[in-house]
Amino acid sequence: MKATTSSSLPRADLTDLDEAVGLLTLALADAPTDARATAGTLRERLFGRVAASAARHQGMHTVRRRQGQSIEVTPGVTLRWLYRCTDAAALRPGEPVALSIVDLAPGVRLASGLSLAGCSSEWLTLRGAVTIDGVAIEALGHHGRAAAAGEPLVVAGTEGATVFLRNGGHEPTPVGTTHERDAVWEDYAPGIRRRVLWQQGGACAYLARAVQGALVPSHGHHHDEESLMLEGDLFLGDILIREGDFQLAPAGLVHGTVQAGSDCVVYIRGDAELAFDLGDPNT
Secondary structure, eight states: OOOOOOTTSOOOOTTSHHHHHHHHHHHHHTSOGGGGGGHHHHHHHHHHHHHHHHHHTTTOEEEOTTOSOOEEEETTEEEEEEEEOSOTTSOOTTOOSEEEEEEEOTTOEEOSSSOOTTOOEEEEEEEEEEEETTEEEETTOEEEEOOOSSOOOEEEEEEEEEEEEEEOOSSOOOOEEEOGGGOOOEEEETTEEEEEEEEETTEEEEEEEEOTTOEEOOEEOSSOEEEEEEESEEEETTEEEETTOEEEEOTTOEEOOEEESSSEEEEEEEESSOEEOSSOTTO
16 A cells, blocks of 8 residues: 655654644544544544553663653763663563663763772663773774772763663673674664674663665564664564664563664664464564
8 A cells, every 4th residue: 555645734753642642633633524434433443552552561671762751870971761660679581680872072081970889781882982991992893891889980072972871680690891993793683683792691772874765674572672773674573663662671581573664783782583373463
């Protein structure tokens, strides 16, 4: 079926259900008179599908780039929470204690304020460059830090930096640094290549590049799966995430078919091998 667009519809970012329903309502209002007789039935079918989709995705933790307010940790350093666990003593397999996006102004030095004392951490530089305890990490570089008595010394580069920060969890964080300049990208699935940042037991973290339309079948999760969109957009089941959006799929839940809505790059931390679900609810 070929999609059509009414010229009277406003342009909008379809990231919220309210916006999507609003546009669909306008589309029905613009329909020819002889088509409005079926609008009631269509509305019921539409909302039935929405309700079924919501039930399938219940428990997924999705945060949009525009959501949340940045907190000033210290002058020149702001933090935006993506996730915080409710009980650090009863974490699920792969569940982090906390996840955040940290923005650092050029040249700023930070030696406290991130609550990392006694907690392992992972760092992925999204923009610019930082040094962590003297280790330089440039864009798309990854660094694992073991739990230590004190917090790390973080110094931003001359252009500042934006960092994805992961605090702790039951499973030990692999210690070490990988750089984009040394990256090895391997074929993962048709239209998808990935760069493994680390792998330990049944868990791993990697960056994936996908071409538009590439897909991964429905799958379950033995570990929590973290997905941060770096470029482009991606459907995780029925949920569309775009650049800067984040989703955490708890262990035990099932993702419907994952498909690239455009050429994209995404950071993923979760199972090293996916448990494919042949009973895909989206097919």
